[in-house]
Amino acid sequence: MQMQLAAKFKDYRHVWVFVEIERGCVHPVSWELMGEGRKLADDLGVDLCAVVLGPRTDDTKAAISQTYHYGADICYICEDPLLADYRNEPYTRALTGLVDKYQPEILLLGATPLGRDLAGSVATMLQTGLTADSTELRIADDKSLAATRPTFGGTLLCTIHTLNHRPQMATVRPRVMAMPEPDRSRTGRMVWHSLGMAEGDIVTKVLEFVSDARIEKANLAYADIVVAGGMGLRQPGNLALVQRLAEVVGGEWGVSRPLVQKGWAPAERQIGQTGTTIRPRLYIAAGISGAIQHRVGVEGSDLIVAINTDPDARIFDVAHLGVVADALTILPALADAFARRLPGRALAS
Amino acid sequence: MTRLAREFHSVVCIKQVPDSAQIRVHPVTNTIMRQGVPTIINPYDLFALEEAMRLRDEYGGTVTVLTMGPPMAEDALRRALGLGANRAVLITDRRFAGSDTLATSFALSKALTRIGEEHPIDIVFTGKQTIDGDTAQVGPGIARRLGLNQLTYVAAIDALDRDGATITLRRRSEGGVQVLRSRLPCLITMLEDTNTLRRGTIQDMLRAARAPVTTWSAEEAGIADPMQCGLRGSPTVVKRVFAPRPRADKAEMVVVEGKTPAQTADAVLDLLFAQSPNLEAALSARFKS
Ligand SMILES: Cc1cc2nc3c(=O)[nH]c(=O)nc-3n(C[C@H](O)[C@H](O)[C@H](O)COP(=O)(O)OP(=O)(O)OC[C@H]3O[C@@H](n4cnc5c(N)ncnc54)[C@H](O)[C@@H]3O)c2cc1C
Ligand SMILES: Cc1cc2nc3c(=O)[nH]c(=O)nc-3n(C[C@H](O)[C@H](O)[C@H](O)COP(=O)(O)OP(=O)(O)OC[C@H]3O[C@@H](n4cnc5c(N)ncnc54)[C@H](O)[C@@H]3O)c2cc1C
Incomplete structure (x- = not known):
């Protein structure tokens, strides 16, 4: 089903990445997307451009310089006090305004709460296609974007194209693409854009921001080491064995989905297709069978150790190191072994 | 969609989805084997439905459930009526087949406009995402098309002032929760685990079996231009489906x-x-x- 691109879209060029900044912090997924965007731009022989929206602060300024370190040739900037907290209305206005004016052929955003909120409304404003939660982006032979995403909980993959509309939009989950090495010597061009809105035009007001720092929240996606337990733990109380090992190695703990469904652990601890994608240096999976929906969330880990009583468990297909044994005895033994062998850790046991 | 000072009205968009826990993939053809797979209301939509019913119980008014799907999607609507929804609307038309999220939000927003003409809407609710398409794009699409204030990932509705037409709520964002005040009418996508779904009463269950379900074709839903529906109205196309390489x-x-x-x-x-x-x-x- 090859179609001619309508004349009005012929001038759409370059690859754009939306840089997500919330309360002064750049979400790392933005740099992961820059790494990927750089490859797409090079394949097409076009520029990689970053979009930075925010108030005029030192944080925003720092983010702008970083876009070049992570590969941007051009940074499109809209600085306005109205962009201080994320709100859909001014962000949609700024991003669609930039797209209409500078006409990129590809626009990528992180599949985070902010990115999904913004991408959905921007795509609708622009009346273009948006592929959600892509895990692979590639330039097809006809120079269009081929975005691949898991379907039906990861049992199949599908490749989606945006026909006859521009820009071609896609969101990508954090930790799916590798983090590129920054090159701090790189710089590039800045293009400024004005928002053209007044506070009175914006209906939604932010009354307060309650930081998770005050309610202690898991940061599984960016943890270096993750230890997780599944139904093989048998009792909610045994989750303590997972937590203790995680603590000894200074990592985060997580669970497979059934434990969340049973109420043994909060949803934010779930790893996998409908939970968090992780990409740690070390992942230890105890009593987890390795269902596809779990595997798609852990495949990016550098090293995977699986503990399971069933030698045929599918988790061993994805693990690098396998132990066929009872997790209830191996987890404490591992915690003790790490405590013994890591200097300064002996006391923690 | 301007709100008139009448009784409180929420519309909850629900999608009928295959119970994915029971989905199997054909080992040779790599196609989804749907035959015999039971369908359910998208689990995320139940949090939206419960929240709408909770507000109705507090402020009075009506909860309408709306779905786009094949004729059998009526089952999902009847189930929602059995849980306590007041009214159900199904839009069904062969021209809707193959809709991506842009085409889906187009069709749903047309139906919402028609519903709103008869009975002004204060809040449109959707789930956070579905378990099959899993894009989380339909809610923002509807909000943008109808010019509703878009409030996604809502964890709790703290206050509703019908006279002042304002709503105060908590929205999940990166690293914390935003406390927002916005205006009605608005669109809310409800986060999971934010409430506990009630059991329907015996009366509701009995009523659900007999209650009329309003069924509209594309034309009846107010869609004059079928070019914006279904495959033709969908900029995205699935070019290839394949199994992950082991x-x-x-x-x-x-x-x-x-x-x-x-x-x-x-x-x-x-x-x-x-x-x-x-x-x-x-x-x-x-x-x-
Ligand atoms: C749409 C959809 C989305 C999903 N999303 C996710 C997701 O995001 N994340 C996720 O994890 N799942 C997800 N699932 C569920 C997934 O399909 C599996 O059901 C789930 O991952 C299984 O969890 P489990 O491995 O802990 O349990 P089980 O499959 O029951 O496996 C338990 C394992 O423990 C082993 N075992 C038993 N006793 C011991 C012992 N003493 N020591 C060591 N091993 C032992 C058993 O051999 C078995 O392999 C999803 C499913 C669907 C349909
Ligand atoms: C495997 C697969 C992958 C897909 N990938 C994409 C993609 O990347 N981009 C794209 O544009 N389309 C995609 N689609 C098409 C998309 O699933 C359909 O457009 C679908 O009608 C709505 O999208 P969703 O299921 O993702 O809903 P979501 O946007 O996840 O749903 C959010 C909420 O909108 C409401 N809602 C959604 N659908 C309906 C409905 N039919 N009736 C009433 N309320 C509804 C519900 O409240 C739901 O909780 C895909 C479809 C499949 C099967």
Whole structure:
């Protein structure tokens, strides 16, 4: 089903990445997307451009310089006090305004709460296609974007194209693409854009921001080491064995989905297709069978150790190191072994 | 969609989805085997439905459920009526087949406009996402098309002032929760685990079996231009469906026979640090100070 691109879209060029900044912090997924965007731009022989929206602060300024370190040739900037907290209305206005004016052929955003909120409304404003939660982006032979995403909980993959509309939009989950090495010597061009809105035009007001720092929240996606337990733990109380090992190695703990469904652990601890994608240096999976929906969330880990009583468990297909044994005895033994062998850790046991 | 000072009215968009826990993929053809797979209301939509009913119980008014789907999607609507929804609307038309999220939000927003003409809407609710398409794009699409204030990932509705037409709520965002005040009418996508779905009463269940379900074709839903529906109205196309490629090598198995758990654990660490010397260095450095 090859179609001619309508004349009005012929001038759409370059690859754009939306840089997500919330309360002064750049979400790392933005740099992961820059790494990927750089490859797409090079394949097409076009520029990689970053979009930075925010108030005029030192944080925003720092983010702008970083876009070049992570590969941007051009940074499109809209600085306005109205962009201080994320709100859909001014962000949609700024991003669609930039797209209409500078006409990129590809626009990528992180599949985070902010990115999904913004991408959905921007795509609708622009009346273009948006592929959600892509895990692979590639330039097809006809120079269009081929975005691949898991379907039906990861049992199949599908490749989606945006026909006859521009820009071609896609969101990508954090930790799916590798983090590129920054090159701090790189710089590039800045293009400024004005928002053209007044506070009175914006209906939604932010009354307060309650930081998770005050309610202690898991940061599984960016943890270096993750230890997780599944139904093989048998009792909610045994989750303590997972937590203790995680603590000894200074990592985060997580669970497979059934434990969340049973109420043994909060949803934010779930790893996998409908939970968090992780990409740690070390992942230890105890009593987890390795269902596809779990595997798609852990495949990016550098090293995977699986503990399971069933030698045929599918988790061993994805693990690098396998132990066929009872997790209830191996987890404490591992915690003790790490405590013994890591200097300064002996006391923690 | 301007709100008139009448009784409170929420519309909850629900999608009928295959119970994915029971989905199987044909090993040879790589197609989804849907035959015999039971359908359910998208689980995320039930949090939206419960929240709408909770507001109705507090402020009075009506909860309408709306779905776009094949004729059998009526089952999902009847189930929602059985749980306590007041009215149900199904839009069904062969021209809707193959809709992507842009076409879906177009059709739903037309139906919402028609519903709103008869009975002004204060809040449109959707779920956070579905378990099949799983894009989370339809809610924002509807909000944008109808010019409703878009409030996604809502964890709690704190206050509703019908006279002032304002709503105060908590929205999940990166690293925290935003407390927002916005105006009605608005669109809310409800986060999971934010409430507990009620059991329908016997009366509701009995009513659900007989209650009329309003059924509209594309034309009846107010869609004059079918070019914006279904496949033709969808900029995205699925070009290829395929199975993930399995990893070639299996895990290296640690020998456990004749070993105590402590010895096994030591063997695991030896292999781990042999495979990744950096890991040992990084771990040790971490706890030095
Ligand atoms: C749409 C959809 C989305 C999903 N999303 C996710 C997701 O995001 N994340 C996720 O994890 N799942 C997800 N699932 C669920 C997934 O399909 C599996 O059901 C789930 O991962 C299984 O969890 P488990 O491995 O803990 O349990 P089980 O499959 O029951 O496996 C338990 C394992 O423990 C082993 N075992 C038993 N006793 C011991 C012992 N003493 N020591 C060691 N091993 C032992 C058993 O051999 C078995 O392999 C999803 C499913 C669907 C349909
Ligand atoms: C495997 C697969 C992958 C897909 N990938 C994409 C993609 O990347 N981009 C794209 O544009 N389309 C995609 N689609 C098409 C998309 O699933 C359909 O457009 C679908 O009608 C709505 O999208 P969703 O299921 O993702 O809903 P979501 O946007 O996740 O749903 C959010 C909420 O909108 C409401 N809602 C959604 N659909 C309906 C409905 N039919 N009736 C009433 N309320 C509804 C519900 O309240 C739901 O909780 C895909 C479809 C499949 C099967």
